[in-house]
Amino acid sequence: MLGRVGDTTDKARTRIVRRATELFRAEGFGAVGVDRISDLAPVSKRTLYQRFPTKDDLIAEYVRTIGDTNYDSMQDAVDDDAPPAERILQAFIWLQNQTTPSGYRGCPIVNAVAELPDATHPARQLALDHKDQVLGFFRDQAASAGAADPDELAEQLIMLFDGASSYSLVRDSRIPPSFLAAAKTLINAQLPPDSQPLK
Amino acid sequence: MLGRVGDTTDKARTRIVRRATELFRAEGFGAVGVDRISDLAPVSKRTLYQRFPTKDDLIAEYVRTIGDTNYDSMQDAVDDDAPPAERILQAFIWLQNQTTPSGYRGCPIVNAVAELPDATHPARQLALDHKDQVLGFFRDQAASAGAADPDELAEQLIMLFDGASSYSLVRDSRIPPSFLAAAKTLINAQLPPDSQPLK
């Protein structure tokens, strides 16, 4: 039967999204045509358009998927039993490892927003949702760690986080150790005086 | 006479680059055709191709121009008589003001690298040159301020800097005050104990 809404066993759909993810991630939306995705899926173009009526629908699904995948991957790198400040650092180390040693193409969510000037594009909201999810994680950990202003610290951390992505993208090199040092400095500046600072 | 190399009075060339800058900046390279640039310059397509044999040449010129323009604009916002740590903050305030109150499209240099997967594209080196210029500014100021490790601090600052751009891009909102607070925290953490900390 043709893939219905909520069908989690639609193999064609899965293959389409997987290939689209690889190609969009590496080259962006404009540079990747629908034909190339369907050829590599492999699936006929007709089937692709059966699952995704327009390319923009596929782009939106890509943004949703890569956001969820990245968040899950990051969470997998975080030890739930570690102290909250350590958990933040583990997330930072995860990002650093994503950029090893070269070939990193920048944050796919940020890149998507950059390539979609139309603020009403459905993918734009999904991109924001993802960043809010990451921001929420930082905020929750900051609060648990006893940060003086968890919202402020979370904003600072996500700016540092995404800036490190840009750094790696432009230089095509691994995020440097100064990245983790900066995270520690920002966190320590907000920890209560009686707590053990990160070092 | 037809615009020669080094001709600084080539009005057609100037108009082409100016329009290309507006359009590329707002929409990216893929979404902007050469026809649209020439129509708006206004200049015939023939003249455009006389000045820039390929679109990639125009893209490279755009990256060079926007990098230089932004760096100059940032330097104009920096008071040469202020202490070095203050000069860094003035540069950060400049970036914050670039994102007011919305409509910011992210760092054009980072966006250019994201949209040009080919690492040998001439614009890629120009993008790196620009970021090295900004990094060098931060390093010089950090060193003048007596930072413990000026290279490390400069890396941290440029990561925070570009991350704030991404933050503003994704959220279509002004960079928040926590940005400046983070810069101060990172700077203060490296200033000599006997110096006056930023507040």
Place this chain on the structure above:
DNA sequence: GAGATATTACACAGATCTGTTTAATTGGCA
């Protein structure tokens, strides 16, 4: 095995893209 459904290959429409060709026209300068 029969019938319904899904997928395939492939041509096609219509739009757009980069870059070129051609011929008419403009504008500066002697």
Place this chain on the structure above:
DNA sequence: TGCCAATTAAACAGATCTGTGTAATATCTC
């Protein structure tokens, strides 16, 4: 005025793009 280089408009080539129409083939269910 008259020359000459530069610019213009416009059509064009050839490629690519998104999305559709069609008819044959494969797959699944009963």
